[in-house]
Amino acid sequence: MAAPSKPKLAVWKFSSCDGCQLQLLSCEDELLAVAGAVDIAYFLEATRAEIRGPYDVSLVEGSVTTPEEAERIRKVRRQSKLLITIGACATAGGIQALKNFKDVDGFIRSVYAHPEYVETLATSTAIRDHVDVDFELRGCPINKAQLLEVLNALLNDRKPNVPPHSQCIECKLAGTVCVMVAHGTPCLGPVTQAGCGNLCPSFRRGCYGCFGPKQTTNTESLAKRFATLDMDERSIKHFFRSFNANAAAFRRESETHE
Amino acid sequence: MTAKQSPLQKASIIDVQTLDDLISTLAHAGYQVIGPRKQDDAIVYDTLRSAGDLPVGYADEQDGGKYRLVKARDGIYFDYVVGPQSWKRFLFPPHQKICQMRKQGKAFRIVEETAEPPCYAFFGVRACEIAAMKVQDKVFDNGTFADPGYLGKRNAAFIVAVNCGRAGGTCFCASMNTGPRAQGGFDLALTEIVEKKRHVFLIEAGSVRGSEILAKIPRRAATGEDTAAALAATDRAVKGMGRKMVEDVGPLLKRNLEHARWGEVAKRCLTCANCTMVCPTCFCSTVEDVTDLSGSNAERWRRWDSCFTMDFSYIHGGAVRRETSSRYRQWMTHKLSSWFEQFGTSGCVGCGRCITWCPVGIDITEEARAIWESEGRR
Ligand code: SF4
Numbered sequence: 155m156a157a158p159s160k161p162k163l164a165v166w167k168f169s170s171c172d173g174c175q176l177q178l179l180s181c182e183d184e185l186l187a188v189a190g191a192v193d194i195a196y197f198l199e200a201t202r203a204e205i206r207g208p209y210d211v212s213l214v215e216g217s218v219t220t221p222e223e224a225e226r227i228r229k230v231r232r233q234s235k236l237l238i239t240i241g242a243c244a245t246a247g248g249i250q251a252l253k254n255f256k257d258v259d260g261f262i263r264s265v266y267a268h269p270e271y272v273e274t275l276a277t278s279t280a281i282r283d284h285v286d287v288d289f290e291l292r293g294c295p296i297n298k299a300q301l302l303e304v305l306n307a308l309l310n311d312r313k314p315n316v317p318p319h320s321q322c323i324e325c326k327l328a329g330t331v332c333v334m335v336a337h338g339t340p341c342l343g344p345v346t347q348a349g350c351g352n353l354c355p356s357f358r359r360g361c362y363g364c365f366g367p368k369q370t371t372n373t374e375s376l377a378k379r380f381a382t383l384d385m386d387e388r389s390i391k392h393f394f395r396s397f398n399a400n401a402a403a404f405r406r407e408s409e410t411h412e
Numbered sequence: 413m414t415a416k417q418s419p420l421q422k423a424s425i426i427d428v429q430t431l432d433d434l435i436s437t438l439a440h441a442g443y444q445v446i447g448p449r450k451q452d453d454a455i456v457y458d459t460l461r462s463a464g465d466l467p468v469g470y471a472d473e474q475d476g477g478k479y480r481l482v483k484a485r486d487g488i489y490f491d492y493v494v495g496p497q498s499w500k501r502f503l504f505p506p507h508q509k510i511c512q513m514r515k516q517g518k519a520f521r522i523v524e525e526t527a528e529p530p531c532y533a534f535f536g537v538r539a540c541e542i543a544a545m546k547v548q549d550k551v552f553d554n555g556t557f558a559d560p561g562y563l564g565k566r567n568a569a570f571i572v573a574v575n576c577g578r579a580g581g582t583c584f585c586a587s588m589n590t591g592p593r594a595q596g597g598f599d600l601a602l603t604e605i606v607e608k609k610r611h612v613f614l615i616e617a618g619s620v621r622g623s624e625i626l627a628k629i630p631r632r633a634a635t636g637e638d639t640a641a642a643l644a645a646t647d648r649a650v651k652g653m654g655r656k657m658v659e660d661v662g663p664l665l666k667r668n669l670e671h672a673r674w675g676e677v678a679k680r681c682l683t684c685a686n687c688t689m690v691c692p693t694c695f696c697s698t699v700e701d702v703t704d705l706s707g708s709n710a711e712r713w714r715r716w717d718s719c720f721t722m723d724f725s726y727i728h729g730g731a732v733r734r735e736t737s738s739r740y741r742q743w744m745t746h747k748l749s750s751w752f753e754q755f756g757t758s759g760c761v762g763c764g765r766c767i768t769w770c771p772v773g774i775d776i777t778e779e780a781r782a783i784w785e786s787e788g789r790r
Pocket residue numbers: 321322323325326331332333334335341342343344355360361686771
């Protein structure tokens with residue numbers, strides 16, 4: 155009897171810094187096991203060899219910022235049974251979505267000697283805004299443990315343990331003392347999805363919101379709380395406007411502090 | 413008060429230095445001693461190697477959404493009250509492996525667990541925390557269901573209570589009848605007596621094993637004057653109670669399931685779940701299965717969960733409690749009202765943690781009072 159064929163995995167890059175793909179490479183020991191369990195069919199960051207589609211699983215990094223990308227993501231979708239977006243760029247537009255709040259043509263004219271060579275869209279948007287997405291893995295960058303968990307769950311036909319609850323729950327599970335309550339440090343944790351491994355609060359820093367809005371957010375109430383912690387309107391706006399600036403809940407909140 | 417009437421008639425007095433003997437005696441008896449430690453500007457519960465690990469001379473300022481540890485009276489051991497953690501962390505840990513399975517052909521085999529449960533001595537347990545353990549006892553051993561993991565640790569645990577001589581800003585145990593003096597449920601109980609000329613502890617044994625440990629440390633019999641001083645300390649805590657729960661709150665909430673206040677609190681609530689995580693009686697959990705890549709080994713883990721998440725009430729077709737108002741209402745009415753029907757007791761012991769550790773300072777006593785006053789009461 156022939157061995158069951160391994161799922162074919164492709165990794166695609168759009169507008170991004172490559173940091174999320176690097177998380178897959180930095181899985182080191184585990185990567186060998188992953189490589190043994192799947193056929194890595196397309197992953198330019200790791201290998202030059204290409205296997206033609208269709209693919210069982212596509213991991214998509216990066217946001218859509220050019221007309222070419224808007225076209226290419228449709229092709230990727232057509233070739234992929236499952237499409238999983240990885241990272242803040244792919245799930246929310248990334249830090250480059252800051253351009254969505256500004257006049258992009260103005261930027262291009264002032265930065266480039268030949269603006270006519272630059273072909274870019276006015277916005278940086280999430281992959282979900284262009285094609286159907288089967289699963290989103292958040293983070294800037296993604297957490298490699300979560301990436302392995304998703305691949306592992308896929309291979310074993312089970313539900314991935316990637317809860318959409320707050321960063322606060324991560325603090326409490328880990329036994330981290332709340333920096334907002336105990337030190338008065340502003341923290342986006344109550345509106346941010348868990349997943350980073352409780353990084354900032356465990357180093358006495360407020361959460362920066364790298365994993366984007368959690369399941370149900372009340373950014374307005376939290377922003378009012380920030381105001382009592384001596385944050386002015388401008389800092390509140392900037393706090394909500396970073397790696398996940400274009401995620402709906404954060405975008406709306408930052409816009410009310412313009 | 414004559415010695416005969418005193419509830420503390422079998423009490424002894426120990427010197428401040430003897431606390432260290434008490435800790436080492438417990439350690440020698442085979443207990444892992446856990447108690448208050450200062451960490452990241454808060455009081456948390458962690459391993460105590462000696463009395464030197466105790467945070468001496470600190471007090472906490474607590475209010476809605478605010479906790480500050482400050483230097484207080486020099487040399488005083490227990491001026492602070494409860495912090496962000498509770499003993500639930502040890503008895504009902506945030507993550508606990510339920511079972512381990514190994515693939516065998518087309519079936520699987522459960523791997524037997526042989527580890528003995530840890531044997532804790534909890535040092536510095538407040539009256540409200542003992543009350544909270546009694547509440548969780550009913551949850552984890554309610555006649556129909558019993559949780560062996562919880563019960564193994566709970567039955568083995570040695571409890572050294574501390575009666576509060578100072579109440580915190582968000583404490584309301586007095587109005588919940590759970591403190592500040594522990595009424596049973598301990599092996600030993602300490603009351604810190606601080607007077608101009610002396611600083612000692614009154615110590616009572618509440619069990620046979622408590623008496624056995626007490627017999628091993630230097631002490632003298634307490635006089636009527638000593639017991640009066642100890643009772644005066646807890647009376648001071650009653651007077652300094654930062655919050656108060658309105659009376660008959662159970663029926664009050666039950667007749668106000670539809671009330672404008674639920675929508676109002678929902679405007680402030682972040683559904684972050686901090687209140688349920690810090691609550692010493694909240695017991696909700698979810699179950700997660702993990703596997704290795706090959707799928708030959710699997711484990712089932714229990715993890716704390718909260719009625720404030722959508723996933724928690726997710727059933728076929730979606731989450732049941734979609735609105736923040738219905739999630740907050742679920743939490744508060746369960747704590748203060750429907751818990752009585754389910755477990756024959758209040759689910760709230762008045763420790764104040766949910767008030768202090770709510771990032772936006774939502775106050776369960778204030779929410780109850782608002783509904784109470786809306787009925788024209790004062
Ligand atoms: S530190 Fe931030 S994330 Fe953690 S509990 Fe406090 S508010 Fe929530």
